[in-house]
Amino acid sequence: MQKRMKHLTITIALLLLHSWAWAGLNQSKKSADTLPSDVASAWFELLYDVVKTQATPPPVASRIYGITSVALYESIVTGTKEYQSLVDQLNGLTAVPLSSKKKRYHWPTVANAALATTIRGLSPTLSQAALDAVNNLEQRLMSQHQKGVAKSVHRRSVAHGQAVAAAILAWAATDGLATTANCPYSAVPAPGAWEPTPPLFAANPLQPCWGLIRPMVLSSDEECDTAGPPWFSTDPTSDFYAAALQVYTVSVNLTDEQERIANYWADGPSATGTPPGHWIAIVSQIARNEDLSLIEAAEAYVRVGIAVHDAFIHCWKTKYATDLQRPVTYINDNLDANWKPYLITPNFPTYTSGHSTQSGAAATVLSNMFGSMSFIDTTHADHGLVPMQAPRTFNSFVEAAAEAAISRLYGGIHFSFDNEDGFTAGQCIGQAVNDRIHFRE
Numbered sequence: 354m355q356k357r358m359k360h361l362t363i364t365i366a367l368l369l370l371h372s373w374a375w376a377g378l379n380q381s382k383k384s385a386d387t388l389p390s391d392v393a394s395a396w397f398e399l400l401y402d403v404v405k406t407q408a409t410p411p412p413v414a415s416r417i418y419g420i421t422s423v424a425l426y427e428s429i430v431t432g433t434k435e436y437q438s439l440v441d442q443l444n445g446l447t448a449v450p451l452s453s454k455k456k457r458y459h460w461p462t463v464a465n466a467a468l469a470t471t472i473r474g475l476s477p478t479l480s481q482a483a484l485d486a487v488n489n490l491e492q493r494l495m496s497q498h499q500k501g502v503a504k505s506v507h508r509r510s511v512a513h514g515q516a517v518a519a520a521i522l523a524w525a526a527t528d529g530l531a532t533t534a535n536c537p538y539s540a541v542p543a544p545g546a547w548e549p550t551p552p553l554f555a556a557n558p559l560q561p562c563w564g565l566i567r568p569m570v571l572s573s574d575e576e577c578d579t580a581g582p583p584w585f586s587t588d589p590t591s592d593f594y595a596a597a598l599q600v601y602t603v604s605v606n607l608t609d610e611q612e613r614i615a616n617y618w619a620d621g622p623s624a625t626g627t628p629p630g631h632w633i634a635i636v637s638q639i640a641r642n643e644d645l646s647l648i649e650a651a652e653a654y655v656r657v658g659i660a661v662h663d664a665f666i667h668c669w670k671t672k673y674a675t676d677l678q679r680p681v682t683y684i685n686d687n688l689d690a691n692w693k694p695y696l697i698t699p700n701f702p703t704y705t706s707g708h709s710t711q712s713g714a715a716a717t718v719l720s721n722m723f724g725s726m727s728f729i730d731t732t733h734a735d736h737g738l739v740p741m742q743a744p745r746t747f748n749s750f751v752e753a754a755a756e757a758a759i760s761r762l763y764g765g766i767h768f769s770f771d772n773e774d775g776f777t778a779g780q781c782i783g784q785a786v787n788d789r790i791h792f793r794e
Contacts, residue, residue, distance in 0.1 A: 385432040385460040390650030392461040392494055393425060394637040396468040397654060399490050401626030401634055401736060403483045407476065408623035411707060412563045415629040415665040417475050419569065420525045421468065422658025426651040428467035428517040432460045433648045437794045443569045446524050450516040459510045460647060462498040465491060466514025474522040528567040536562035541676065545585030547702040548682050551693070558701040564670025568663040570785050577667055577781035579774040582677055582704045587687050594687070596768045600680040601688050604695055604765040611763040615695055617733070617745060618708065618760035625738060628708050629661035632715035634732040639723065652792055656722060659790070660714035660783050667782060668710040668775060672702040679703045680768055694765025705775030706767045709758035713779025716754035721787040725749040
């Protein structure tokens with residue numbers, strides 16, 4: 354009996370090894386068109402948490418999400434039948450290493466190597482805990498992918514992913530960040546100019562030169578420009594005074610639902626993965642719930658990644674060109690010296706709203722890919738942030754984006770014209786992505 358059991362155990366083990374080998378061989382034969390998207394969503398969910406733990410500011414986060422999404426897409430695009438590279442479609446991207454058509458690759462392994470390398474390269478000052486999380490995910494996925502995959506295929510796949518990541522990081526290094534990050538702010542005294550806001554009254558606003566970074570799709574400084582805010586005035590009959598009075602009136606009469614909306618979309622750094630991370634997290638939910646293939650998920654991530662990347666550049670250019678004061682400054686000076694907004698005011702000029710701009714852009718590209726899709730947003734629940742509100746249901750991406758925009762009025766930190774003009778600019782940016790990026794040949 355013992356000999357029989359031993360023989361049976363050996364037979365089962367050999368069968369399992371053969372099964373794993375056959376599964377791995379089959380996967381190495383499959384294209385990224387048919388493989389599941391688990392590796393992509395695992396990485397972008399981790400990236401959300403890394404951005405959160407690093408207290409990354411929203412503009413910087415938008416760049417990280419955008420570049421990482423390009424690395425994912427470019428690493429696997431040659432493993433598809435109909436998709437094409439973004440080379441010569443994104444500003445400054447002129448070349449990316451190609452896979453060999455005569456050799457096999459395991460595309461989840463390619464994506465894993467590309468994403469791990471890109472995230473480490475974009476964030477050289479990661480905390481040890483964050484770096485450990487990145488390294489651990491890379492090794493865990495690598496171990497899973499190695500089962501049954503020929504060693505030569507595995508090595509080739511890792512090398513290709515790393516080579517693509519290196520090319521994307523080299524491209525990203527030429528976008529102007531090195532000379533524009535946290536440049537000095539030169540205050541120009543003028544009526545209505547931005548002033549440091551309570552409670553910290555930080556004299557140096559966030560990233561004054563972010564608008565000088567190279568966009569991925571937008572082609573000129575004037576593209577998607579807004580009409581501009583109302584003429585600054587303290588006259589009670591002026592449009593500007595009326596806009597400030599609206600902020601004040603709404604804030605002192607906030608409903609429970611308005612408070613929920615303000616909290617839900619606050620997406621503050623260190624508390625969350627930031628506003629662009631919220632839309633990236635929505636893509637992760639779609640990838641899981643709709644069973645997207647690896648390349649379909651990569652397309653969705655890169656659409657949103659490019660959109661929010663360019664939205665923050667455009668928005669920050671507008672903010673420092675107008676250099677307009679926040680509602681709390683105007684209201685304290687002209688309506689109520691003791692008034693405080695529901696949310697803490699961020700330390701940079703008001704016009705336009707970053708939330709509104711990037712949400713309009715993200716909703717536009719997602720609507721173009723998926724149509725008017727209803728969905729339940731579980732971002733906060735997925736990342737253990739349930740106290741920041743339970744999941745919310747939306748009939749469309751545009752509905753969600755509009756709620757994100759008006760949440761800033763409820764929070765008391767933006768005028769309506771900040772939100773409305775930002776949303777319109779964001780839709781223009783999203784449409785530019787839709788019109789200029791051709792994913793299929």
